Amino acid sequence: xxxxRLTLSSMPLRLHHYGSMLRLPLDAFMASSTxxxxxxxxxxxxxxxxxxxxxxxxxxxxxxxxxxxVTIEELAEIAGALGEVDPADNxxxxxxxxxxxxxxxxxxSAPSSPILIDGHLSHHLPxxxxxxxxxxxxxxxxxxxxxxxxxxxxxxxLEWELLGGAWNEREGKAPWVEFDTSDESAEAIVxxxxxxxxxxFKPAGPExxxxxxxxxxx
Numbered sequence: 001x002x003x004x005r006l007t008l009s010s011m012p013l014r015l016h017h018y019g020s021m022l023r024l025p026l027d028a029f030m031a032s033s034t035x036x037x038x039x040x041x042x043x044x045x046x047x048x049x050x051x052x053x054x055x056x057x058x059x060x061x062x063x064x065x066x067x068x069x070v071t072i073e074e075l076a077e078i079a080g081a082l083g084e085v086d087p088a089d090n091x092x093x094x095x096x097x098x099x100x101x102x103x104x105x106x107x108x109s110a111p112s113s114p115i116l117i118d119g120h121l122s123h124h125l126p127x128x129x130x131x132x133x134x135x136x137x138x139x140x141x142x143x144x145x146x147x148x149x150x151x152x153x154x155x156x157x158l159e160w161e162l163l164g165g166a167w168n169e170r171e172g173k174a175p176w177v178e179f180d181t182s183d184e185s186a187e188a189i190v191x192x193x194x195x196x197x198x199x200x201f202k203p204a205g206p207e208x209x210x211x212x213x214x215x216x217x218x
Contacts, residue, residue: 058186063116129175161212179192
């Protein structure tokens with residue numbers, strides 16, 4: 001059974017209770033018809049990357065393009081796969097096996113609107129495509145310190161990014177792409193994501209992943 005700790009973001013869970021059931025509000029899976037649509041076909045897109053790479057900012061911009069945003073916290077809560085917060089690190093243990101089994105049943109058909117799953121564990125889920133956000137470790141250090149992360153938490157995230165982050169955990173054959181958010185604006189990243197989607201998620205993978213260690217040696 002795979003348990004992974006999930007650090008709480010500043011975004012509160014937007015969950016509604018219906019009797020004994022816990023569900024997302026209806027508009028979490030239906031985009032407003034007044035919003036411009038980025039693409040016509042519907043799919044589920046995972047947006048992953050080390051904390052601090054810009055996932056929440058990018059997700060907010062993509063929501064204006066017709067994407068419905070759902071977080072790992074929300075999905076895990078619904079699936080009964082989210083444990084209690086560990087006061088030692090303010091993180092939730094997430095049972096990924098349980099969550100993926102739940103989604104394998106509930107995600108059998110295409111969604112009514114394009115869905116974006118925001119979270120640094122989202123690449124583990126059965127999404128149709130994956131966007132990985134990367135950031136130069138020194139730039140990332142400043143972002144994490146500005147968030148008030150402890151030294152240990154900062155170093156742990158920097159090490160994960162330095163060693164390749166989500167790429168080390170890639171499974172399946174879904175298209176993956178990565179974007180460097182170190183210097184690019186969020187708007188430019190969204191434009192690149194839009195083009196990748198419009199091109200049919202091609203290329204299905206970069207010729208070579210960003211290698212921060214190799215760049216340090218140059």
